[in-house]
Amino acid sequence: xxxxxxxxxxxxxxxxxxxxxxxxxxxxxxxxxxxxxxxxxxxxxxxxxxxxxxxxxxxxxxxxxxxxxxxxxxxxxxxxxxxxxxxxxxxxxxxxxxx
Numbered sequence: 095x096x097x098x099x100x101x102x103x104x105x106x107x108x109x110x111x112x113x114x115x116x117x118x119x120x121x122x123x124x125x126x127x128x129x130x131x132x133x134x135x136x137x138x139x140x141x142x143x144x145x146x147x148x149x150x151x152x153x154x155x156x157x158x159x160x161x162x163x164x165x166x167x168x169x170x171x172x173x174x175x176x177x178x179x180x181x182x183x184x185x186x187x188x189x190x191x192x193x
Contacts (some may be wrong), residue, residue, distance in 0.1 A: 101153045109147035109177075114153070116140035123192070132192045139184055150174055 117140040124133035 098158045099155070099180075102158065104152060106147055106151040109150075110144065112181070113140045113144045113147065116143070127192075129192075132188070135188050137189065139188055143181055146177060150177065 116136055120133050120140060121134035123136060124130060126131060
C-alpha cells in the first residue's frame with residue numbers, strides 16, 4: 095500500500111517542520127534574547143522531537159513493510175496520541191519559562 099508509506103513520510107516531514115520552527119525560535123532567542131538557558135531549552139526540545147519523529151517514522155515504516163495488508167488490520171495501530179500532546183505541553187512550559 096503506497097498511500098500508507100507516503101502518509102508516513104508526510105507526517106514525518108510535518109513533525110520536522112515544527113522542529114525547524116522551534117530551532118529557529120531557539121536561534122532567535124540566542125541572538126536577541128538575554129537568556130541563553132532558554133535558547134538551549136528550545137534547542138533541546140527541538141532536537142528531542144526530531145529524534146522522536148524519526149523513531150515514529152521508522153516504527154510506522156516497519157509496521158507497513160511487515161506484510162500488514164491494511165492499516166485497519168486487527169491489532170495494528172498507527173496512531174500517536176502521546177506525541178502531539180507532549181509537544182504542546184513541553185512548548186507551553188518552555189514559553190512560560192521564557193516569560
